[in-house]
Amino acid sequence: MTFPYTNCTTTTLNRLQITPLETSHEVSETPSLAETKIAKVHLPTAIPALDVSPTAFTLTKEEATPDAVMELLRKYGICTIKKLFDASEIDSINEELDPLFELKKNDPRLFPKETIRVTNTVSKSPIVVNKILSHPLNLAVAHKALDQANAFWIGNNINIGTCPAIVSSSIAFQISPNAACQALHRDDQSDHNIRYPQTYESFSFNSESQIGFSVALTKTTRQNGATRIIPGSHLWDHLQKPNEEDCIYNEMEKGDATFMLASVLHSASSNLTKDEVRRILILFMGRGIYRQKENIFFNADLEYFKQFSVEQLRRLGFAMSEPYGNMVELQDPLVKIKEGYRRTTNYSDICRVNSQYE
Numbered sequence: 001m002t003f004p005y006t007n008c009t010t011t012t013l014n015r016l017q018i019t020p021l022e023t024s025h026e027v028s029e030t031p032s033l034a035e036t037k038i039a040k041v042h043l044p045t046a047i048p049a050l051d052v053s054p055t056a057f058t059l060t061k062e063e064a065t066p067d068a069v070m071e072l073l074r075k076y077g078i079c080t081i082k083k084l085f086d087a088s089e090i091d092s093i094n095e096e097l098d099p100l101f102e103l104k105k106n107d108p109r110l111f112p113k114e115t116i117r118v119t120n121t122v123s124k125s126p127i128v129v130n131k132i133l134s135h136p137l138n139l140a141v142a143h144k145a146l147d148q149a150n151a152f153w154i155g156n157n158i159n160i161g162t163c164p165a166i167v168s169s170s171i172a173f174q175i176s177p178n179a180a181c182q183a184l185h186r187d188d189q190s191d192h193n194i195r196y197p198q199t200y201e202s203f204s205f206n207s208e209s210q211i212g213f214s215v216a217l218t219k220t221t222r223q224n225g226a227t228r229i230i231p232g233s234h235l236w237d238h239l240q241k242p243n244e245e246d247c248i249y250n251e252m253e254k255g256d257a258t259f260m261l262a263s264v265l266h267s268a269s270s271n272l273t274k275d276e277v278r279r280i281l282i283l284f285m286g287r288g289i290y291r292q293k294e295n296i297f298f299n300a301d302l303e304y305f306k307q308f309s310v311e312q313l314r315r316l317g318f319a320m321s322e323p324y325g326n327m328v329e330l331q332d333p334l335v336k337i338k339e340g341y342r343r344t345t346n347y348s349d350i351c352r353v354n355s356q357y358e
Helices: 066-076 087-104 126-133 136-145 187-191 310-316
Strands: 016-025 035-041 058-060 078-082 115-118 148-154 157-163 166-175 210-216 227-229 248-250 257-261 266-268 278-286 349-352
Touching: 058 066, 066 078, 066 136, 066 257, 087 115, 087 126, 087 166, 087 210, 087 278, 126 166, 126 278, 126 310, 136 210, 136 278, 166 310, 187 210
Parallel strands: 058 078
Antiparallel strands: 016 035, 078 257, 115 166, 148 157, 157 349, 166 278, 210 257, 210 278, 227 248, 227 266
């Protein structure tokens, strides 16, 4: 049975008037964006875009403590770290990804044809798990911004349940000359993460569902398609319309990395060069209470995943969201995949309550 979306829970459709199209209309060359309806929208009062240079949200590797990264994410929604990875690390990552890109180069589903995507790299490339997912700075930022811990009454006890942030997606992109630009968008739309106006002072990471960790596998420039971003757009109302003139280009050298809130409006730009190929890997960490953007379990090779540590498996999503989420036969999935792993309770702590405080 199929139900109409017009009468389910929503916090945005009540701000639109949706009517049918008189005739169908294709949008540019993107079949998946063929227009199907007409919408009138009540636009919110616009928050002005920030007029900043990329240097405002750029740190050196030595400056890039978790707290320093978090502060720039709070203010701008983005933080770039220079030379976070050395040349040998990037060369090793590229070497492991090269055959995966080769397998995809003639995929008839490529759209646009100039962009090759290797999806779900964490299930295909151990070095992505070991060097990018497991990078200490990525794990520390994910912990501070996305890991969750809460208290729950269970009888006369208060029990503590935790839920680690997990990989939501891990896609490597290879963008060749003549690739067209993307439309401006937010990446947290897969979580239906609805934005409400905030200020720098009032901003809370509780409003965020994912954080992207982008690693430049080649030099990325304005000419070869560097990502366009609107700094500060994570503070905007959900339906504030983005304008291209508010964008700045996040250019990176090979080995640089960028953290970006999934609520920041952005897009890849056009590759205007004649012979430069841009390669980048973007790994998103998301809250463990949400679905992963990429289903890494479908047709998963469990033997492949057994090589990773318990902590890595937690970050890949092979663990319980305490106390009951993601169970397998009432057990933590790690019991099934990691030999010798045991746990005796579904909680991180079980607390006896012997007093109250005001």
